[in-house]
Amino acid sequence: MEAEVPKPERDTAPAIEARALSRSFGDGIDAVREIDLSVKRGEIFGFLGPNGAGKTTTVRMLCTLLPPSSGTAIVDGLDVEEAGPEVRNRIGVALQEIGLDPVQTGRELLELQCGLYGIEREAAERSEELLGIVELRDAADRRIKGYSGGMKRRLDLAAALVHQPKVLFLDEPTTGLDPSSRRRIWEEVRAINDGGATVFLTTQYLEEADELCDRLAIIDEGRIVARGAPEELKAEIGTDVVSIGLEGADPEATRHALQGLDGLERIVDGQGSLALFVTDGAGSIVEIVRRLDAAGITPGAISVSRPSLDDVFLEATGRRLAPEDDAGSRDGGDDAGEGEG
Amino acid sequence: MLHQITLLGRRAIRETIRYPEATIPTLFIPLFFLAVNIGQVSETFPSSTPFLNGQGYVAFQLPVSLMFAVATATSGLALVTEIDNGYFDKLLVAPIHRASIIYGRLVADFARGAGGAALVLLAGIAFGAHVEAGILGAVVLIVLSALFGVAYAGFAILIALRTRNVQATNTSFLIFFPLLFLTPNFVPFDLLTPVMEALARINPVSYVIEGLRSLIIEGWNVDKLAVCLGVTVAMGAVLTVMCLRAIRNYDR
Numbered sequence: 063m064e065a066e067v068p069k070p071e072r073d074t075a076p077a078i079e080a081r082a083l084s085r086s087f088g089d090g091i092d093a094v095r096e097i098d099l100s101v102k103r104g105e106i107f108g109f110l111g112p113n114g115a116g117k118t119t120t121v122r123m124l125c126t127l128l129p130p131s132s133g134t135a136i137v138d139g140l141d142v143e144e145a146g147p148e149v150r151n152r153i154g155v156a157l158q159e160i161g162l163d164p165v166q167t168g169r170e171l172l173e174l175q176c177g178l179y180g181i182e183r184e185a186a187e188r189s190e191e192l193l194g195i196v197e198l199r200d201a202a203d204r205r206i207k208g209y210s211g212g213m214k215r216r217l218d219l220a221a222a223l224v225h226q227p228k229v230l231f232l233d234e235p236t237t238g239l240d241p242s243s244r245r246r247i248w249e250e251v252r253a254i255n256d257g258g259a260t261v262f263l264t265t266q267y268l269e270e271a272d273e274l275c276d277r278l279a280i281i282d283e284g285r286i287v288a289r290g291a292p293e294e295l296k297a298e299i300g301t302d303v304v305s306i307g308l309e310g311a312d313p314e315a316t317r318h319a320l321q322g323l324d325g326l327e328r329i330v331d332g333q334g335s336l337a338l339f340v341t342d343g344a345g346s347i348v349e350i351v352r353r354l355d356a357a358g359i360t361p362g363a364i365s366v367s368r369p370s371l372d373d374v375f376l377e378a379t380g381r382r383l384a385p386e387d388d389a390g391s392r393d394g395g396d397d398a399g400e401g402e403g
Numbered sequence: 404m405l406h407q408i409t410l411l412g413r414r415a416i417r418e419t420i421r422y423p424e425a426t427i428p429t430l431f432i433p434l435f436f437l438a439v440n441i442g443q444v445s446e447t448f449p450s451s452t453p454f455l456n457g458q459g460y461v462a463f464q465l466p467v468s469l470m471f472a473v474a475t476a477t478s479g480l481a482l483v484t485e486i487d488n489g490y491f492d493k494l495l496v497a498p499i500h501r502a503s504i505i506y507g508r509l510v511a512d513f514a515r516g517a518g519g520a521a522l523v524l525l526a527g528i529a530f531g532a533h534v535e536a537g538i539l540g541a542v543v544l545i546v547l548s549a550l551f552g553v554a555y556a557g558f559a560i561l562i563a564l565r566t567r568n569v570q571a572t573n574t575s576f577l578i579f580f581p582l583l584f585l586t587p588n589f590v591p592f593d594l595l596t597p598v599m600e601a602l603a604r605i606n607p608v609s610y611v612i613e614g615l616r617s618l619i620i621e622g623w624n625v626d627k628l629a630v631c632l633g634v635t636v637a638m639g640a641v642l643t644v645m646c647l648r649a650i651r652n653y654d655r
Contacts, residue, residue: 125496128654150498159489165418177410178497205421221493 075139077103077229077260078124083133085119093119095284096133101262101277106255108275108292109264110371112383116284117264118158121233124262125155138228151179154227154259156218158234164207168198168217171206172224179225192220196250212243219250230254232263236270248274268371268383280375287378292371299369299377301327302343304350306336307362319357323349332382335362337373404506407499411507416514418481425477426515433471433523440464441530444589454591456620458532465527466615467588469544470608472523473516473552474583476575478508479559483572486563501650505643508560509553516552520545527619535622543628544618551611551635557642564649582608607634 078101085094094116101107109117122128124135126146135142138152163171169189176185193199196216201209209217215235222230232251236244251274255261265271271278272292279289288295308316316336317329325341340346343366354361367373375383419426441461448460455463482504485491494504524534524541534541559575566572585602586609592600603609614631617624 122654127492127496147498150496153496155493155496157489157492159492161489161491161493163414163418163485163490164488165421166414170414170417174410174414175493175497178407178494178499180498182406 075103076100076136077105077138078107078262079136080120080124081134083120083123083135084131085116085123085128086131092284094123094130097279097281097284097286099279099286101260103260104255104258105276106251106261106263106274108271108278109262109281110266110268110271110278110375110383111264111281112266112381115281117266117281118233120281121155121157121231121262121264125153125231126150151225152228154222154225154230156215156222156230156232156235158237158264160211160214160218162206162214162218162221165205167203167205168193168209169202171217172220175221175224181224188224192223195223195253196220197246210243212239212246215239215243215247216250219247219254223254226257227259229260229262232261234264234266236265236267244270266383268375272371278371280371280378282375282379282381288374295371295374296369299339299373301325301339301341301369303367303369303373304338304340304343304346305332305363305365305367306338306350306354307364308334308336309360309362311359311361315357316354316359316361319353319359320350323353330376330380332376337376339369339373339377343367404500404503407503408506408510411494411503412510412514415478415481415507415511419477419511419515425480426519429475429477430472430519430522433468433519434526436471437461437464437468437523437526437530440589454594454620456535458535458620459530461527461530462532462619463616464588465524465532465619466612467583467586468523468527469520469548469615470551470583470612472519473548474555474579475515475552476556476559476572477515478512478556479561479563479572479575480569482508482560483563483567483569486567487569495653501653502647505560505646505650509556509643512553512556513549516549517545519552520548532619534619536618540618540623544615547611547615547618547628547631547635550632550639554635554639554642557639557646560646561642561649564646564653582606585609586612588612607638610634 078099080097080099082096082098083094084092084096086092097120109120111117119128123130124137124142126142126149129143137149140149142149166174172189172192173185176188181188193202196219198213198217201213206214206217219235235251236247239247248270251261251263263274275292277291279286281287306316313331313336320326320329320338323340323346325346327339330337347364347366350364372383441464445460448455450457450459482491495501524545534544536543558578559572562575563572585599585606587595587603592603595603610630611634614627617627
């Protein structure tokens, strides 16, 4: 009988692993503070947090653009500080700021990108293939400066894929895109992941994290405040969430009026609203209204929901990501769609 | 690395061709200066003036216009724009030598400088100058001018990498004034005031102008050409090394 050959360690080791990873800047800002991360091979890992939380700094460290102040980061089995060039060969990166040369055409940019990654003879073929994947064949020979935001984002994604990277870093890939462009990017990210690439995706959009990610970490002020699969994180809350708009009502008086409510686990201040974590949200509404009325408090809108990632964020940080920061659940954005230019 | 330089150089040249708005003003200034200077002083310095060797004043001024044409901040501005729009990060995260990003830009500087110098030379010839060293001398004149452009490009590239700021990079033209005007640009060394002569003699760019001018007015003066080439190469080497260090240490 043939002996079972153990899988090489690299196949079972995490695709990305960070230990006590930190980055400070000269102006006294600790952008990332001793974060630990372990991203499994083949998963889509989300890094969720508000603007300025440390997401981009973390990505820049992981993709060798920025050295850590302390701690270690291993990508595809290689230390990012010790083996920078080899790490760069194995990763694809699409940063928040779309890095494209506007004077070139989409095809020229991809062919150049192929050349920089050592793909020479097959550059034209690979570029054509990628243009097809991101549905930009019709615009391939137009200069990039005339592309819409969504087209630029898709081309940037294609540029990150020329060398079929094992690990793909996407830093806020849908920021500023309209809902249809956003969904198109999601489909492409899923397809890339189905092809075997590990995807590390930062986002400030709750809906995006919920929709795309197998697991995620929530970062706030440089620290990871929660981690796990989206459903697990929501299930950990274990209660319904009743949101009460304050509409000028005194938060302390409102809190006081609701103390002792049946099934109430905790009340969290949600910036202009209170979030009540209760075992039976729908069943508590009448009692909540009665108590507020008795206390002479006129609330704004009252809603009941199952816990969302926003509630997870609220519980971990005492602040909400949505609605102020969650453009992902709003329409609009600065992208005019597939505009011609 | 040569392959990477070729790819990035080709891209930068394509950018120059497709973005003439960045190049045309840099050619307008030397042609304007040439025309104005000749118009103002050609009667003061007729062709019988000893240092003109029988040519018109245009021949004496032509090297200065050549320097104007090639000494630009175009590469630095292109680089800082890429830093601004994020394409620079895309290049940094590719598995290439960071130095190839600089060398790629310098390849385009050479091409742009050679084109600009040829155009200004043709304008000078149209104004009545001729190159005493002949056609080969004209080619050497263009090549030396373009090499100076490559050397000079280091100033703006360095400022772009250090400041990452478009406005700061744009101010690199201020370096141009002492470098090109504290020289024997209007008259030879011995006709300058003592103070200006002292300053011109310690300014290495004076010897670049002298070398270029020798091809136009004197013919083949190997000593002056050697000094001209030496100064250009030394200046280019120092600035390129500084640029390479800056890009190596970028965000490090």
